[in-house]
Amino acid sequence: MTRLGAGIGWRPEIADAIERLPELDWVEVVAENICPGHLPEPLVRLRERGIVTVPHGVSLGLGGAERPDAGKLADLAARAEALGAPLVTEHIAFVRAGGALTASPRLEAGHLLPVPRTRDALDVLCENVRIAQDALPVPLALENIAALFSWPEDELTEGQFLAELVARTGVRLLVDVANLHTNHVNRGEDPLAVLDALPLEALAYVHVAGGVERDGVWHDTHAHPVPEAVLELLGRLRERVDPPGVLLERDDDFPPEAELVSEVAAIRGVLSRPRALSLAGRSGTGLPAEGTERVAGPTRPAGTAPARHPEGTAPADRTAPARPAAGPPREPARHPAGAVPEDAAALPEAETGGDTAAPPEDTGAGPARQRLAVAQTAVLSALVAGTPVPEGFDAARMRVQARALAGKRAGVVARVAPELPRILGEVPYRRAFLGYARTRPMAGGYRRDALDFAEHLLAAGTPADDRARRELTRWWHDRTGAKPPGRLTRIVHRLAPRRPAGRGVS
Template sequence: MTRLGTGTRLGTGIGWRPEIADAVERMPGIDWVEAVAENICPGHLPASLLRLRERGVTVVPHGVSLGLGGADRPDEGRLTALAERAEALGSPLVTEHIAFVRAGGPPTASAPLEAGHLLPVPRTRDSLDVLCENVRIAQRALPVPLAVENIAALLAWPGEEMTEGQFLYDLADRTGVRLLIDVANLHTNHVNRGEDPAEALADLPLEAIAYVHVAGGFERDGVWHDSHAHPVPRPVLDILTDLTSRVTPPGVLLERDENFPEPAELERELASIRAAVTEGTRTRTAPRTAGTTTSGGGTTTSGGGTAIVGGRTAPVAGRTAPVAAGTAPVVGGTATVAAGATTAGGGSTPAGERAVAAVPDTTRRRLALAQTALLSALVAGTPAPEGFDRARIGVQARALAAKRADVVAKVAPDLPLILGGGYRAAFMAYAQGHPMRGGYRRDALDFAEQVLLDGPPMADRARRELRGWWLDRSGPAPRPRSWWARMGRSLIRR
């Protein structure tokens, strides 16, 4: 399997989705693609991906459900599934997000909650400690290197202790993990949280970048929504140009998940991305003295030492750390590795990882309580935790419900057909009081059941179709007598 080393080049890519699979195969200049890991079955790879691989196109699995930023340690089953997809696709790396996607459960003495989407972690030392340990666990379980992505946020945690750039720098420095930098998410956080993308880029360890995401979105009432369903706007391309004026990323990829345009329009967006990269590369500052370059407003030494980055002193590529019992390659230098350990992408100790004590359970519990309180406000209608912007909590809650409605419509396309124009309103009403409890397919069944029991009036034919759909998929186990009594009363009432 090809390893992603410091010299590996991915090139220009596009997110592979079934809806545009044929168009992607015909697009000129596509060097690699990224596929959502959870949508790929290792034993039954889509024929389109197999054909791309046969042509030498690299395929990278992109996970969305691991929840590395959550208070719990990564689930072994999810890690195994991600590893299987990397092996099946012959991928040089796998990617995930710096986010939490679930909370609650035993550590908080509350019911488990699912977000159904990516939520931001607090940029605190507790959160960073937990994230670093979770990343190390994932690195040991995966057969190839891991890269983690910064996410878009509609809201900010109170009491944060670091900027995004500082948080990502410390994460990469402590674990040796690669970074997937989404410039569209930097733009989202600029609009929604007032964060300067240039300052974030100045703080980043640019040598740790694995590749870059570019995507579109839209603004509504002063809030930027990272939709992946709209054209890439000029401000996002400008951030890409800024990034590539500082470093040449190994790869740049266009993401599009909804409202797919004609192939020609996607090709024009790819051309705009290439142009932005070319412009940034052309304006990159040349070395001013031997062994010294400027990067993001600070001076770095290319042969080792320290850099003034974002107003602080930090180690840079080219440094050498003491070696106790062997060395492992990191981006631009070497790192201490314990005796008998192996490098990242081969199990055991990841390259660049520093030996540290395990995170105390009390730290994980503090983070679990905080994340559970926020997620409960977003999906179960409980009061917003102290310090959060209540208006933004409402915006995020509606965005999560809308995302659930969209995904349920994909995994259960019969439901919008049966309910017609009333599907979305019915689902949004259902989502207000019914958190996810077992993935989107379970969510579809729960939604159909709720509509049959207490939903809005509907035509007799639609009710019969919905009831038949639910019965066909609800499984062989009989429902409790009380449930059947409620269902009977509901049907009689209708």
């Protein structure tokens, strides 16, 4: 296992400050934001100093129903090789749905969404992970994500799900303690019960980040200072294992350099504590969550049956997860360097996840993939297209998630097309975009989304101000080379039937 030490997420906005950080051991870079043949100069200088650099992917969607896209895997492999990385990381999440598996329009979340903790989802995830492992030249580690909602049909706890994933694939874990805190606040999950269930010998490294609580919901913003509760969770993890590396994530509202130095120093302080785990002295939060019972293995809800396992197989052993059978060594995969996806360039991790590549055709999908595809499409459609919330989901929490996705989408479009809020005005832009996004899912990435939004406004005959409308028309025309919507198009647009109010989560 590679020893990494204490590091920070590399972002262009704080590149100079990162170069000056004392005792910097390593950095992590959003994989989709770099091009292997044209690495940013500050990142090149760090590598020349011997600073380890790890690419962190955000767009594979390994928890989705489709098999991983070969082009995206080749791009990730090329970045790992260009950076000389000891490993690559991704997320246990889905980021798109629909398409060939459901014979429905493809939907993009623009965000990392939780997978159901079911046997179907686990089977699909394990197969997707093996496909990714075969395509990558270095080991793969996967991160647990933060979530605002839960799936009603979950069959496994978070710890059970992750432990069995490791046992079946040999994949490593990137444990985000900030995400454990988020899920504790938002979903009532006991973070220490999760840590107790994990095969920590598979730990690759740890993420630490800040967030903020609003109206009882914790938002994992990566734009606020790291709270004491997250540092405390890091300490509890430190009691159980000596983590190979810990990394501070900061993606927005970047603080003064002194504050970054202080946060990295706080992480080092936690790592320097002596390991002295005492179960008798552990606080109540480390015990099984209310309504659970201890079994020989991970915690499960009281009154529920133990997790099912395929006939002839044994439950995952947390203490000694199975590894893939040994075989002859193989040459690392070699892949051509791929271009940076248009809408990932220069965007922080918290603002990526939209797909810009042509979707793969998935043929011969088994029943587990089909069932998962239908379920994920229904959920994502409720979040981004205004369709009804699937039965069993918390409608109020889904509304919170839908608003968060729309707000994030508006923010990213404003970043990739800053002319839009300048032409329309900050407040009118946001109001108009949120109305547009309510029933119009993103389909082609953020830059395409900006153009579609502008076309939508022009077809509706807005903005009302002649000067602003002319300027918006020029902006749209310069980027598309197309003729602006004519009078007939605008009339048809205004007469088109609208979705009845109250049908969706927005």
